[in-house]
Amino acid sequence: MKIAYISTYLPKECGIATFTSDLLHAVALHNQDLTQHVIAVADRDYLYPSEVVFTIDQYHQLSYIEAANYINDNGYDCVVLEHEYGIFGGNSGMYILSLINALHIPLLVNFHTILEKPNVDEKAILIELVKRASIVVVMSNYAITLLKSVYRVNTAKVRLIHHGVPEFCLSQEEAKAQIGLSGKKILLTFGFIGRNKGIETVIESLAEVVKDEPDLLYLIVGKTHPNVLAHSGEEYRDYLKSLIDTYKLGEHVQFVNSFVSQSDLVTYLSACDVYVTPYVNEAQITSGTLSYAIGAGAAVVSTPYWHAKELLADGRGVLVEFKNPAQMARTLTALFSNQEYRMTLRDNARNFGKEMTWRNIGLRYTRLLDKVVPSQDGFKENVTFSKDEMPKFSWKHIDRLTNQVGILQHATYSLPNYKEGYCLDDNARALLVTLLAQRDFSDKKLDRRISTYLSYIYYHQRQDGLFHNFMSFQHNFLDEVGSEDSFGRTIWALGVLLRETKLTSYYQLGHELFFRSVPNFRQLRSNRAIAYTILGIAEYLHHQSNDEVMIELMRELVSKLIREYEASSDDNWQWFEAVLAYDNAILPYALLTAYPFLNDEAVKQLGLSTLTFLESITVQNGALSLVGNQDWAKQGKHISKFGQQPLDVTAMVFMYREAFRLTNKKVYFARMIASFRWFLGENDLKLGLYDEETKGCCDGLESYGINRNQGAESTLCFYLAYIIVYGAFIDSAQDSK
Structure with a gap:
């Protein structure tokens, strides 16, 4: 079997790129005879690894047609498309349609974003992708709900597979020692930094929390998002620093301003006592950072965005209102002061996270690919009912x-x-x-x-x-x-x-x-x-x-x-x-x-x-x-x-x-x-x-x-x-x- 992935790819500092790399290696664990290549969507020149065999110029539509021709001419059995509007060229990433409609082989689409209120182009693109795909993968149940209610697409071909996470083997104390923070109580946020992350809510809450927890350290791990950096520079990070000064929290907040490696990320997540995602609005259908925190068995506090409400259900975390520093302070204080409560959340998250390891997720995708790839008799769509059982619908x-x-x-x-x-x-x-x-x-x-x-x-x-x-x-x-x-x-x-x-x-x-x-x-x-x-x-x-x-x-x-x-x-x-x-x-x-x-x-x-x-x-x-x-x-x-x-x-x-x-x-x-x-x-x-x-x-x-x-x-x-x-x-x- 020969698979082509269409996505951004490392070393580009991008969550989709990291996801695709992890998925490719996870699938390889379960099929040694598999050939996997990447058709990388690039906004500039990168020094790619050997699995990248073709590069699409993000901003030139002809490059997408050339990519389709390359795939059709080189014996691939299936294409896996990692879809996020912003990584493709054209209005709302419309250039990707010219590629997928030129393909001669089955397509599996993995949706990383499904919008509740899409514009005309965004809605049309998603509907067309679903129509063309043999199988569609989403990472939350609410994504399926949106596909039905907003896009009115047939969800018969949709499958739910959670975001994958690495395996976490370090104990908390070992991890704290590795980053030089033994004896500290660690609160952690990681991922690209931008105003939609709501980090100011946590900082404002810490003025109260540290009164009872003098050993608390809030680690903010991640670079400013490249798009934010291009348009606003470090304005948001500077704003956060001014808040830290205002509340005299210099000893309790620390930035790690880098795109950390997965091994470093595993260490930070293993070390944290509480993980927090204080996003400012609910319209987040998938959060890789939250998935990682659940996989790490962290005690999680989050605002109730869509993915958080689903992942943190059944005692796997605590939800607080959007932009509510007072409630955030009460919740964090309760968690840090009650070790038994904190450990219960950690255990619940860890047990759920075991099913989300990349090894398990890779197996799910491998089975899907086996269904999508044509047999020797040719590609056949899934038959869900017999014509003998039901006559054709007619108005x-x-x-x-x-x-x-x-x-x-x-x-x-x-x-x-x-x-x-x-x-x-x-x-x-x-x-x-x-x-x-x-x-x-x-x-x-x-x-x-x-x-x-x-x-x-x-x-x-x-x-x-x-x-x-x-x-x-x-x-x-x-x-x-x-x-x-x-x-x-x-x-x-x-x-x-x-x-x-x-x-x-x-x-x-x-x-x-x-x-x-x-x-x-x-x-x-x-x-x-x-x-x-x-x-x-x-x-x-x-x-x-x-x-x-x-x-x-x-x-x-x-x-x-x-x-x-x-x-x-x-x-x-x-x-x-x-x-x-x-x-x-x-x-x-x-x-x-x-x-x-x-x-x-x-x-x-x-x-x-x-x-x-x-x-x-x-x-x-x-x-x-x-x-x-x-x-x-x-x-x-x-x-x-x-x-x-x-x-x-x-x-x-x-x-x-x-x-x-x-x-x-x-x-x-x-x-x-x-x-x-x-x-x-x-x-x-x-x-x-x-x-x-x-x-x-x-x-x-x-x-x-x-x-x-x-x-x-x-x-x-x-x-x-x-x-x-x-x-x-x-x-x-x-x-x-």
């Missing part, structure tokens, strides 16, 4: 039922039935489908669909926040107030809009509609309306997780469901009502969805226990056998088997998907798939309801066979289930690798 029938007003609720066979007009229920479902389909099934008409269904909802809302439901084809409302269920489904759809929409105008309207409805939440009586509303609140909380008012409102609604369960259940009937009626699985699904926000184990357990009760009635021989609407299912009585409705299937799919997410039990994944196959013929009549010709779904399973009308509810429910199952296949394939 054809949804669009057939939709006009400029909204989606019509009924069809005669596959033709729209104008006589029956419209309903809010189906337009809310249609909005759900279009929003959830954005990741994998977007097309040029998607925005128009979202606009149509959202406008319909807007037209149907009353001033008191409630909604009309039914409307004639002549646009006359047919009710004064719609059903609670239609209200709840609409809140669910609006919650998804607030989480998923890309457009500010849609978000603003959705926010207005959602919050105009909120005063009505507490008055809901229908169990299903309550469940739908819980789901809408959960979607809202995914992007506004600190809204305590909405969390408490969710808790109140969940409590209503629990009270209904307590009033209706007994030893033989573990359900919320005395009957199993329609859309049953939406009730356990709502509880399972609420659990992560309420952190109440009883809510989760009730969701799982009612799931078990429901499936004891509706799952037979591995296939879904639904409760029919002729007479529903009542305790101690015959269970009605017809007609079975697509609505119930979709709720089962959502329920099992959430149960699998929470428990990782494969049985739930299997039953989610079994539920979806109900549409394709795995049902009591062994007849498929999905129509390959029209791309619609039939309305139900009757004792005489299939109800061949293909209305909005059935078709939208089919595609909602489709999207969830498709996404689950993708996510499962990703997790297995």
Whole structure:
């Protein structure tokens, strides 16, 4: 195997250069037959080591094309691109696109920066890189979240591999002795120096800390960042020195103004008692310096930037507010005065850091490269689902039922039935489908669909926040107030809009509609309306997780469901009502969805226990056998088997998907798939309801066979289930690798 790395490279003093060198040597540990070369991106002449076989002139686009030609002509099997916007030429590093699009071999992209608020070029570049890559590597879970939420890319090819760290073998006392600081308590920051590092927060805090810790020494190890040096010189370092003088901390702060070798860095990290990263804002997706500190088993104090919140979770460090010297002082004082507390943090960090050693990280990359490199049969993309299992997604029938007003609720066979007009229920479902389909099934008409269904909802809302439901084809409302269920489904759809929409105008309207409805939440009586509303609140909380008012409102609604369960259940009937009626699985699904926000184990357990009760009635021989609407299912009585409705299937799919997410039990994944196959013929009549010709779904399973009308509810429910199952296949394939 022959691999080409595109990156900056040592001796350039750059974190990406160091990372690439470490990665190259780590991968070599696990494959002795591997040939690895570096295509180095350079801003000037460097005396490179032998593994650098080609140099790209950072500022000249033709050089990138020449590099692609070199790679294509010299028998490489794969390219590994270390991506950071600032190391490539062109607007936001755009020149790299001309290189990767000229390659004839697979590409693995390692993202070192993923921006929450990219400019137009930055967003376009990242999306193009993901599109071209065979595999994408990120170093934090939040990076995956941003790829989904900001860039709307398909994350099926994304893998999480933490930043690698060296192995730390020195004891703390040995390390302190080597740097001549035996007997000192050492506080350490290392890395390139610049104003975004927030070092002044630590210096300002030390005036209080050293009153109790006279032997404390704060080491600031690292050069001023080259870009900062070019534009501002040593202005920031001089500012820090003035603070040291102001607070009379000359004996307690020491600069090591150099780009230290890895061996020296290992010594400094091994010697420190507490490591601190006081960055001034949260937008840091990866921090190599923090990763090194965790690997060293340091007791870490940090501001809550993205990577720190993830790496320091579960007792691996302490977070303090941005730009808060007083809180920093209290935290440092507590750590230095309490050795047991400090050692607990160190042990937790060290145990986690063992998995991040370059030897282990190199093995992860080696396995990825084995998957990316073509076999003798040629390069094949990962197959995540069978075509026999799932038909091709199509908007054809949804669009057939939709006009400029909204989606019509009924069809005669596959033709729209104008006589029956419209309903809010189906337009809310249609909005759900279009929003959830954005990741994998977007097309040029998607925005128009979202606009149509959202406008319909807007037209149907009353001033008191409630909604009309039914409307004639002549646009006359047919009710004064719609059903609670239609209200709840609409809140669910609006919650998804607030989480998923890309457009500010849609978000603003959705926010207005959602919050105009909120005063009505507490008055809901229908169990299903309550469940739908819980789901809408959960979607809202995914992007506004600190809204305590909405969390408490969710808790109140969940409590209503629990009270209904307590009033209706007994030893033989573990359900919320005395009957199993329609859309049953939406009730356990709502509880399972609420659990992560309420952190109440009883809510989760009730969701799982009612799931078990429901499936004891509706799952037979591995296939879904639904409760029919002729007479529903009542305790101690015959269970009605017809007609079975697509609505119930979709709720089962959502329920099992959430149960699998929470428990990782494969049985739930299997039953989610079994539920979806109900549409394709795995049902009591062994007849498929999905129509390959029209791309619609039939309305139900009757004792005489299939109800061949293909209305909005059935078709939208089919595609909602489709999207969830498709996404689950993708996510499962990703997790297995």
